[in-house]
Amino acid sequence: xxxxxxxxxxxxxxxxxxxxxxxxxxxxxxxxxxxxxxxxxxxxxxxxxxxxxxxxxxxxxxxxxxxxxxxxxxxxxxxxxxxxxxxxxxxxxxxxxxxxxxxxxxxxxxxxxxxxxxxxxxxxxxxxxxxxxxxxxxxxxxxxxxxxxxxxxxxxxxxxxxxxxxxxxxxxxxxxxxxxxxxxxxxxxxxxxxxxxxxxxxxxxxxxxxxxxxxxxxxxxxxxxxxxxxxxxxxxxxxxxxxxxxxxxxxxxxxxxxxxxxxxxxxxxxxxxxxxxxxxxxxxxxxxxxxxxxxxxxxxxxxxxxxxxxxxxxxxxxxxxxxxxxxxxxxxxxxxxxxx
Amino acid sequence: xxxxxxxxxxxxxxxxxxxxxxxxxxxxxxxxxxxxxxxxxxxxxxxxxxxxxxxxxxxxxxxxxxxxxxxxxxxxxxxxxxxxxxxxxxxxxxxxxxxxxxxxxxxxxxxxxxxxxxxxxxxxxxxxxxxxxxxxxxxxxxxxxxxxxxxxxxxxxxxxxxxxxxxxxxxxxxxxxxxxxxxxxxxxxxxxxxxxxxxxxxxxxxxxxxxxxxxxxxxxxxxxxxxxxxxxxxxxxxxxxxxxxxxxxxxxxxxxxxxxxxxxxxxxxxxxxxxxxxxxxxxxxxxxxxxxxxxxxxxxxxxxxxxxxxxxxxxxxxxxxxx
Numbered sequence: 001x002x003x004x005x006x007x008x009x010x011x012x013x014x015x016x017x018x019x020x021x022x023x024x025x026x027x028x029x030x031x032x033x034x035x036x037x038x039x040x041x042x043x044x045x046x047x048x049x050x051x052x053x054x055x056x057x058x059x060x061x062x063x064x065x066x067x068x069x070x071x072x073x074x075x076x077x078x079x080x081x082x083x084x085x086x087x088x089x090x091x092x093x094x095x096x097x098x099x100x101x102x103x104x105x106x107x108x109x110x111x112x113x114x115x116x117x118x119x120x121x122x123x124x125x126x127x128x129x130x131x132x133x134x135x136x137x138x139x140x141x142x143x144x145x146x147x148x149x150x151x152x153x154x155x156x157x158x159x160x161x162x163x164x165x166x167x168x169x170x171x172x173x174x175x176x177x178x179x180x181x182x183x184x185x186x187x188x189x190x191x192x193x194x195x196x197x198x199x200x201x202x203x204x205x206x207x208x209x210x211x212x213x214x215x216x217x218x219x220x221x222x223x224x225x226x227x228x229x230x231x232x233x234x235x236x237x238x239x240x241x242x243x244x245x246x247x248x249x250x251x252x253x254x255x256x257x258x259x260x261x262x263x264x265x266x267x268x269x270x271x272x273x274x275x276x277x278x279x280x281x282x283x284x285x286x287x288x289x290x291x292x293x294x295x296x297x298x299x300x301x302x303x304x305x306x307x308x309x310x311x312x313x314x315x316x317x318x319x320x321x322x323x324x325x326x327x328x329x330x331x332x333x334x335x336x337x338x339x340x
Numbered sequence: 341x342x343x344x345x346x347x348x349x350x351x352x353x354x355x356x357x358x359x360x361x362x363x364x365x366x367x368x369x370x371x372x373x374x375x376x377x378x379x380x381x382x383x384x385x386x387x388x389x390x391x392x393x394x395x396x397x398x399x400x401x402x403x404x405x406x407x408x409x410x411x412x413x414x415x416x417x418x419x420x421x422x423x424x425x426x427x428x429x430x431x432x433x434x435x436x437x438x439x440x441x442x443x444x445x446x447x448x449x450x451x452x453x454x455x456x457x458x459x460x461x462x463x464x465x466x467x468x469x470x471x472x473x474x475x476x477x478x479x480x481x482x483x484x485x486x487x488x489x490x491x492x493x494x495x496x497x498x499x500x501x502x503x504x505x506x507x508x509x510x511x512x513x514x515x516x517x518x519x520x521x522x523x524x525x526x527x528x529x530x531x532x533x534x535x536x537x538x539x540x541x542x543x544x545x546x547x548x549x550x551x552x553x554x555x556x557x558x559x560x561x562x563x564x565x566x567x568x569x570x571x572x573x574x575x576x577x578x579x580x581x582x583x584x585x586x587x588x589x590x591x592x593x594x595x596x597x598x599x600x601x602x603x604x605x606x607x608x609x610x611x612x613x614x615x616x617x618x619x620x621x622x623x624x625x626x627x628x629x630x631x632x633x634x635x636x637x638x639x640x641x642x643x644x645x646x647x648x649x650x651x652x653x654x655x656x657x658x659x660x661x662x663x
Contacts, residue, residue, distance in 0.1 A: 151614040215604075
């Protein structure tokens with residue numbers, strides 16, 4: 001069997017006191033193969049960013065491991081960590097904050113080579129910078145400008161070029177397009193898709209926009225309150241999701257087609273995300289779930305393979321691919337006035 | 341006669357980089373009971389349009405140079421400051437995008453909702469207090485008696501946005517302007533808020549201007565759409581016409597660049613380039629530098645908003661031909 005590029009096992013990241021920790025990431029396991037794109041979705045506060053930061057070792061893991069090419073990120077330090085960082089790079093959400101405004105573009109892009117001597121001799125920096133700029137759709141003359149001279153979309157391209165400078169095998173994209181306008185967002189998505197094909201890049205693509213995730217991902221992972229509640233190949237998740245939360249999340253995304261208005265039964269979840277410092281017992285979603293019964297309170301559901309969709313894993317006692325959005329016969333009980 | 345009619349509105353701002361025309365001839369109308377979506381990307385002038393209607397353009401540096409805003413037959417731009425203020429909140433209400441910034445952190449939520457009644461000198465039947473509790477109940481906040489005494493920071497983002505809605509509809513306005521009311525919210529909470537807004541609006545048959553950049557929300561909510569680009573309305577159409585048969589190349593491009601939840605597309609078709617710098621807009625049509633249909637004429641003459649079918653308009657010299 002081929003080893004996956006990234007293998008995360010029982011990873012946890014807790015904040016605050018040891019007696020009453022905020023379990024931002026709790027017992028998370030997953031893998032990413034070479035050249036594969038894994039989409040990570042979930043609402044704010046679900047632990048997406050904490051997971052990403054732990055994987056990038058921008059914060060310590062509380063327990064568990066994350067092996068990149070067989071080397072554990074969570075325990076690596078010094079030279080080993082330095083070497084790991086060459087293989088994994090990150091594209092941040094905010095292209096206005098992630099680029100140093102005082103650095104010219106040529107310096108921004110060649111900085112990774114300065115930090116990793118031996119990757120590229122200094123005499124080649126300029127040539128390689130221009131190549132990178134061109135590969136992200138910018139021009140050679142842009143190398144002599146400052147970030148403030150670029151638009152949001154162009155800055156995100158700069159961020160991508162910089163992330164690619166060390167020729168990483170894993171690119172972590174944390175909401176890379178959510179700060180961009182729709183017309184520009186599509187440019188950056190296409191750019192990432194193209195680069196991924198050309199360079200056989202593996203990506204962890206974090207986003208809250210399900211349509212974007214559907215477009216870029218091979219597999220998708222859904223998080224809720226620090227846990228992975230469902231994961232599987234894109235087709236399975238988008239056509240046969242069996243977890244009520246995934247179903248609700250998808251039904252809540254408005255369809256950009258006015259003719260379909262009212263044809264879909266929308267599942268309107270009650271209430272808000274509970275506090276991760278004091279999550280519900282058993283299944284963490286049960287307080288907002290219309291299927292919850294006493295077992296959900298007592299026993300935490302484990303990720304279990306579903307037989308009807310290949311590769312789909314669901315953590316739910318009442319998992320059922322028949323979403324109420326698809327079968328109009330069984331209706332959930334949303335807030336009384338909210339049914340459409 | 342339209343309930344609200346905006347004509348040829350021009351708003352400028354003086355900045356260090358020079359004078360910016362934030363709105364450069366914006367025209368649209370809103371009927372009673374209708375939902376009009378103002379659709380556009382950042383910097384297109386959507387929010388400035390809302391500010392101009394609500395008399396919230398800061399002066400200086402902002403200035404309304406020309407145009408007209410008629411509400412129920414009255415020209416708003418000729419009213420005095422006090423007359424405008426009486427109308428705003430009472431008959432025209434605004435829901436802001438950022439509820440945390442819009443709510444006052446040092447007053448209780450109940451006090452802020454009640455302020456609407458106090459300022460406009462209206463005492464609802466059964467007293468102000470009861471009206472506040474009723475509003476909180478209507479927006480789905482349990483235990484209104486104790487929640488009314490709490491402060492904005494004690495509510496979640498979705499609840500705060502619903503409180504903004506309660507304040508806006510407290511006096512049953514004729515026009516509700518919702519400025520990206522769901523942009524800062526998660527999608528499941530967004531669904532709650534949009535549904536609530538529609539339920540409440542339908543009850544009073546108010547007209548609504550819904551400002552957004554989200555095509556999905558437009559498709560679910562709007563009756564008509566005005567697409568904005570660089571301070572102008574470039575297309576108006578019914579929501580069905582826009583999604584199936586858009587005429588302005590920008591509208592067409594916007595629709596093609598949106599990834600979809602319900603289908604697998606091979607590749608998105610983005611609009612090349614990015615929005616123009618408002619200090620140095622291209623001559624002629626502001627979209628021409630990104631437009632696949634642009635020709636010489638587009639650089640010379642600004643296209644005006646003209647009829648391209650019954651009840652619909654586009655501002656383009658070479659509109660996309662009908663299906």
